[in-house]
Amino acid sequence: xxxxxxxxxxxxxxxxxxxxxxxxxxxxxxxxxxxxxxxxxxxxxxxxxxxxxxxxxxxxxxxxxxxxxxxxxxxxxxxxxxxxxxxxxxxxxxxxxxxxxxxxxxxxxxxxxxxxxxxxxxxxxxxxxxxxxxxxxxxxxxxxxxxxxxxxxxxxxxxxxxxxxxxxxxxxxxxxxxxxxxxxxxxxxxxxxxxxxxxxxxxxxxxxxxxxxxxxxxxxxxxxxxxxxxxxxx
Amino acid sequence: xxxxxxxxxxxxxxxxxxxxxxxxxxxxxxxxxxxxxxxxxxxxxxxxxxxxxxxxxxxxxxxxxxxxxxxxxxxxxxxxxxxxxxxxxxxxxxxxxxxxxxxxxxxxxxxxxxxxxxxxxxxxxxxxxxxxxxxxxxxxxxxxxxxxxxxxxxxxxxxxxxxxxxxxxxxxxxxxxxxxxxxxxxxxxxxxxxxxxxxxxxxxxxxxxxxxxxxxxxxxxxxxxx
Numbered sequence: 388x389x390x391x392x393x394x395x396x397x398x399x400x401x402x403x404x405x406x407x408x409x410x411x412x413x414x415x416x417x418x419x420x421x422x423x424x425x426x427x428x429x430x431x432x433x434x435x436x437x438x439x440x441x442x443x444x445x446x447x448x449x450x451x452x453x454x455x456x457x458x459x460x461x462x463x464x465x466x467x468x469x470x471x472x473x474x475x476x477x478x479x480x481x482x483x484x485x486x487x488x489x490x491x492x493x494x495x496x497x498x499x500x501x502x503x504x505x506x507x508x509x510x511x512x513x514x515x516x517x518x519x520x521x522x523x524x525x526x527x528x529x530x531x532x533x534x535x536x537x538x539x540x541x542x543x544x545x546x547x548x549x550x551x552x553x554x555x556x557x558x559x560x561x562x563x564x565x566x567x568x569x570x571x572x573x574x575x576x577x578x579x580x581x582x583x584x585x586x587x588x589x590x591x592x593x594x595x596x597x598x599x600x601x602x603x604x605x606x607x608x609x610x611x612x613x614x615x616x617x618x619x620x621x
Numbered sequence: 622x623x624x625x626x627x628x629x630x631x632x633x634x635x636x637x638x639x640x641x642x643x644x645x646x647x648x649x650x651x652x653x654x655x656x657x658x659x660x661x662x663x664x665x666x667x668x669x670x671x672x673x674x675x676x677x678x679x680x681x682x683x684x685x686x687x688x689x690x691x692x693x694x695x696x697x698x699x700x701x702x703x704x705x706x707x708x709x710x711x712x713x714x715x716x717x718x719x720x721x722x723x724x725x726x727x728x729x730x731x732x733x734x735x736x737x738x739x740x741x742x743x744x745x746x747x748x749x750x751x752x753x754x755x756x757x758x759x760x761x762x763x764x765x766x767x768x769x770x771x772x773x774x775x776x777x778x779x780x781x782x783x784x785x786x787x788x789x790x791x792x793x794x795x796x797x798x799x800x801x802x803x804x805x806x807x808x809x810x811x812x813x814x815x816x817x818x819x820x821x822x823x824x825x826x827x828x829x830x831x832x833x834x835x836x837x838x839x840x841x842x843x844x845x846x847x
Binding site: 388442443444446463464466467469471473475476477478479480481482486490491493494495496520536 | 626627630631634637638641642697700701702703705706707708709710711712713846
């Protein structure tokens with residue numbers, strides 16, 4: 388496995404079709420180390436498809452995605468630097484939170500998988516529930532475990548699809564703090580969200596998507612809700 | 622991340638999940654035992670079954686139970702999209718295939734531990750007369766069947782009609798394995814045991830295993846990408 392690290396992710400004129408349906412079309416942007424990029428838009432705008440393309444789960448129909456000087460041919464080395472929080476949580480409900488985290492830590496090649504799982508549970512605020520099966524957790528608790536699962540290997544790029552789903556106010560506030568911490572640590576954070584209030588003040592750049600195309604790119608966005616209304620028109 | 626470590630982690634995870642839920646073990650065992658009982662009632666007359674019937678029933682039960690186990694194992698991975706998460710880790714992708722295959726073989730092996738004595742009992746077949754040969758035949762046949770089944774079940778995990786498509790694709794391709802398994806088992810239960818015949822069919826089963834596992838390892842990554 389080759390060692391991979393990079394300072395930016397570049398998406399160049401990327402399109403992805405599913406049969407005749409065009410999910411994303413001619414998308415171009417860059418995301419830099421230590422920044423949080425928001426993908427905003429209504430349902431079906433192409434946010435999740437774009438995240439799947441960035442995660443190497445899908446291949447573009449045209450265009451290129453580069454991770455510094457690497458592309459998807461870097462394979463396992465590249466995957467070891469990408470963390471993904473999907474809309475589905477990628478957790479085994481029969482396993483405990485600790486077992487889930489240790490399992491994925493092991494697969495990411497972390498030597499002290501149990502120690503890393505313990506630390507992740509502390510960060511998630513679930514140390515006391517670590518030995519309970521995930522099936523007994525509320526949606527918000529599962530979301531917190533899933534986020535730590537996605538970040539267990541300290542990825543260079545974190546791809547988060549609706550990370551605020553199911554979180555109460557305190558947990559959402561904690562997540563905002565966690566994302567700010569990732570930015571300070573040099574992670575490239577790319578998140579897709581509908582929660583404009585929580586994203587307000589968090590994003591370094593917002594890309595508004597509509598019908599699979601970039602409708603507007605706003606650096607240092609303020610007043611997300613009003614910008615969203617004027618750009619998306621709903 | 623070495624291949625073997627990734628395989629071990631996936632096998633351990635699958636077995637832990639199964640020990641907690643016991644879902645696959647119970648359903649495959651219940652189904653396989655029911656299958657054997659039904660055949661026993663219809664095919665055993667006055668305490669005797671025709672020669673070789675026990676071998677056929679054993680492999681038919683393994684085939685049906687295997688299909689059930691394969692479907693359920695990958696349904697679990699589909700529910701929370703965990704198969705996708707497995708494809709995202711930096712472990713070699715063939716390790717994911719080998720881990721799933723090993724888990725299914727172990728689960729089917731547990732079912733067969735009950736199934737073989739049951740068939741021997743109900744069909745008055747001398748199956749346990751040559752236990753090491755029998756273990757080798759059942760193990761190689763199970764690996765061959767599961768090798769193809771694991772690949773197809775993984776491929777079909779996002780298909781809407783996966784429950785229908787899996788047996789439709791799996792059974793025709795694994796017919797040679799099942800035939801070899803039946804013939805080897807029949808040779809084992811004959812009163813005049815012919816080791817050369819068993820060796821022949823066992824060699825064929827090993828050849829099928831090598832071909833199927835190699836092809837599956839080769840094709841798993843491309844068919845699972847995108």
